[in-house]
Amino acid sequence: MSMATVARWGLAAILGTLAACSSTPPLPTPASPAVRPQPAAAARWVAADWRDLPGWGDDDLPAAWPALLASCQRPAPGWAEFCARAALQSPADAMEATLLLMKHLRPWRLAGDGGDTGLLTGYFEPQVAASRTRQGAFQWPVLALPSDPALRRLPRRDIDANPRFDALALAWLDDPFALLQLQVQGSGRLMLRDASGAERASRVAWAGHNDQPFQSVARALLDRGEVADAQPRTLSDWARRNPAQVRDAMAVNPRVVYFREEPLPDLTLGPRGAQGVPLTPGRSVAVDRAHIPLGTPLWLDSTEPWSPGAPATPLRRLVLAQDTGSAITGAVRADLFWGWGDDAALRASRTRQPLRLWALLPQGLTP
Known part of the structure; x- marks a missing residue:
């Protein structure tokens, strides 16, 4: 049995039992509702289960960790405790990262006036x-x-x-x-x-x-x-x-x-987004901050950029809401930052796919 098969089998078991066996108490709900995310009236945040997230457990989550830690440099209210844990418990592999997120966060399905399906586009530097x-x-x-x-x-x-x-x-x-x-x-x-x-x-x-x-x-x-x-x-x-x-x-x-x-002292860093942190190729998205607070981790369910003659391939990954854009409006709407250079430009130009989104919030923090 391959390690990938073992990981998928183990994750399936974890999905069904983690909520019951967590030894760490949930993070406290902030005392004041003013510090909670406040989506616009047209947005609906529906409590979800980890098993609802298509492809959850298959992503290379350590690749998303730098973007997550970048958002933690400017944590939104209610995120400080999780961010401290994330900085101290840098995961060694995807399974460890998955367990850490499942233990301390909770998924919420995003929906708007048009339902739970929206639009994914792309941009680049x-x-x-x-x-x-x-x-x-x-x-x-x-x-x-x-x-x-x-x-x-x-x-x-x-x-x-x-x-x-x-x-x-x-x-x-x-x-x-x-x-x-x-x-x-x-x-x-x-x-x-x-x-x-x-x-x-x-x-x-x-x-x-x-x-x-x-x-x-x-x-x-x-x-x-x-x-x-x-x-x-x-x-x-x-x-x-x-x-x-x-x-x-x-x-x-x-x-x-x-x-x-x-100045551009580090060529590996993207431009700063609206959150004030450098954007990470393939892991940073622009969102409508009227519906999604900046810094929110999101589970993205879409397909890879269109390519002539190629079948649709799932694009399912953890991304961070780190930027905004005047054309990015609505609850289920994201603009994925692909990086810089010709390849990023081509991917961005071909990104226009249906999208579903789940937001991940700390345990005890509600929309």
């Missing part, structure tokens, strides 16, 4: 070539936030034509659609080369926008038959073939996002 100076193909500026409110609110076409904005350029990109991608995602990595040819990475994070409405440049090109799809490589290839048309194409979207630069 662009990684783009950049130059500190405007030269050659590097003609597209990553702009800092103007101090003058009148300048800040200008539409894209006016910004492109105004030389005053050159002084606000943090860096210059050689691909207009890489810049647009950076603005849509809200943060990114600049890969800068110095005079010696050495490469250095820097991060730019969202600092504001010009209060103009967003319009899809890719949709406009698709509607005119200029491109066959909206993949980043397709759009960049179109820009290289049609340099004289690029500025007019970009001006379809009047919105411009401004950035601030941040």
Whole structure:
């Protein structure tokens, strides 16, 4: 009998008996209801059993532990005791991690007005070539936030034509659609080369926008038959073939996002999400904080990103609610952070699958 079979058999037994044999008393319910998660009225948190979670026991939970401990750096009210235990009892394997979570947490099924099935999408951190100076193909500026409110609110076409904005350029990109991608995602990595040819990475994070409405440049090109799809490589290839048309194409979207630069001393860390902790690829999600408090562990039941000709494969794992997004609304809604670079971009672009969610709360803490 394989270790995996033994683990599954043992977990099945544990699922049926753990609640009765726990020797550790449940964590106390906070005295004040003000410290409990307060989902919006449209959300329903339904008490669940561990056996209700599809695929529970099959996830590589130690891979999620760094994200969990990151959330514990800023624990929500009612989480301090569990976080202390999690930091002291770093699990050696998936079974130990499973037992620790089952002993101290309780699952709650999330549902909204549309029932218990929602939508999973994906996002990523662009990684783009950049130059500190405007030269050659590097003609597209990553702009800092103007101090003058009148300048800040200008539409894209006016910004492109105004030389005053050159002084606000943090860096210059050689691909207009890489810049647009950076603005849509809200943060990114600049890969800068110095005079010696050495490469250095820097991060730019969202600092504001010009209060103009967003319009899809890719949709406009698709509607005119200029491109066959909206993949980043397709759009960049179109820009290289049609340099004289690029500025007019970009001006379809009047919105411009401004950035601030941040150091990037550790290339293995993602950008900071709304919770204020670095995002972990494949383990951090953006949620609607009106329904799910930041820092909440979630069990995600969906399918892997779509791939041409491939059958649907289950995507079931522990993730942490560590970010938010303006398009992420509803109780059963999550945006999965896939990381950075081309592979993450492809996975994010293909992630649009049905979703079910369970929230894990400490014993005694109720929604």
